[in-house]
Amino acid sequence: MKFNSILRCCSLLVLVAVGLAVGSAQAQSDQTECIVPAKPGGGYDLTCQLAANSLPETGLIDELMVVTYMPGGIGAVAYNHMTGVRNDDPNVIVAASTGATANLALGKFGDYSGDEVRWLGALGVDYGAIVVKDDAPWQNLDDLMNALRDHPGDITFGAGGTVGGQDWMKAALTAKAADISPHKLHYVAFEGGGKALEGLLGDHIQVFTGDLSELRSQLDSGKIRVLATLSEERVSGPFADIPTATEQGYDVQWPIWRGYYMGSDVSDEAYQKWQERLKALADKPTFKKMREERGLFPMERFGDDFDAYVQEQIQKFQRIAKKVELTQ
Known part of the structure; x- marks a missing residue:
């Protein structure tokens, strides 16, 4: 209160x-x-x-x-x-x-x-998405979750909103699906998804839990890698080749x-x-x-x-x- x-x-x-x-x-x-x-x-x-x-x-x-x-x-x-x-x-x-x-x-x-x-x-x-830079060591969601299990405090997540907000919840629910306590996440809050994406591209954070629509302009740039969409099934259009978290073994959806x-x-x-x-x-x-x-x-x-x-x-x-x- x-x-x-x-x-x-x-x-x-x-x-x-x-x-x-x-x-x-x-x-x-x-x-x-x-x-x-x-x-x-x-x-x-x-x-x-x-x-x-x-x-x-x-x-x-x-x-x-x-x-x-x-x-x-x-x-x-x-x-x-x-x-x-x-x-x-x-x-x-x-x-x-x-x-x-x-x-x-x-x-x-x-x-x-x-x-x-x-x-x-x-x-x-x-739909929510889990995003890293193109040069990140994780090729898929499993790679990221395995690294998070071993060293949860060493990987910096970031997105628009504070702890408890929807972007933090995307990270928290994904961590929870991998039996990792959300309280172990290292999370940086930004004032909006645009600023958070800038933070990812500027190496201030390592994982961005944003939205697919925020990524449209970056998809063809080669600067980002989308590890998973948080949709019920694969979406169409430019995101069609991106696997869902669910099909990778993590039951998380975030429309x-x-x-x-x-x-x-x-x-x-x-x-x-x-x-x-x-x-x-x-x-x-x-x-x-x-x-x-x-x-x-x-x-x-x-x-x-x-x-x-x-x-x-x-x-x-x-x-x-x-x-x-x-x-x-």
Whole structure:
């Protein structure tokens, strides 16, 4: 509880600065906006860019969408912003993912349950991946897990988010599947997947537990090696040759939905309007092509159905937290 109080306090201090910078004029703007709750690069940025590029191009909004970056607390600052500053703004949406539900389940956003915002919809799904540099000594997941058993503290993992976040959980569940205590992992937290990937390429970490979509631009560079996808079965396209963790003997899956939420006090009319936009967008061939080009796979949930799904995920992550020894 003490950590949550400190996090909430720090987030509110940042919000004062954000509020002064943004001002009430922007809050009253008619221009649509998507908030990225992280630094540029990574999955949250991809999610906002997907909306910002596809909605105007398909004619579902009349002008360009503003993309605003609001890093801090791996989404906590943006979540607090939407509950306290822009809670009734009908024109702003915030990028969200499976990571947001994991952080809510663990209290990393503060004393919240997930009911404080309106979960709008998901337009795609991504999958976790275990990645090393091309010159790493491990050719497959077995090689890495065997080395981890022998010297768990000598291998540095890193990803977006702190211990307990979704990227850490990918590493923890994989270690657990190899009978290695997650508490023995040496893990470095970054503010977003883009920064973590930079850390891997810069030799600051040795293993990156990120998302497939974050790797699309690096696949042909020859600078990385993807040891495993955390999908139920092999995915298609440029990732088709990458084996799953499951087929290598480690029963770990980590799907990552990509979607959006709005402030809790937006009108039903505004909420419904955004649902209609996203539903119409999901049916556009142009959007489907954009989604595929960004390494995402189809997933379409909206409104009450999506809200129920999010609440189920929060409960699921509370159970997973016990499995990986985060909580009792």
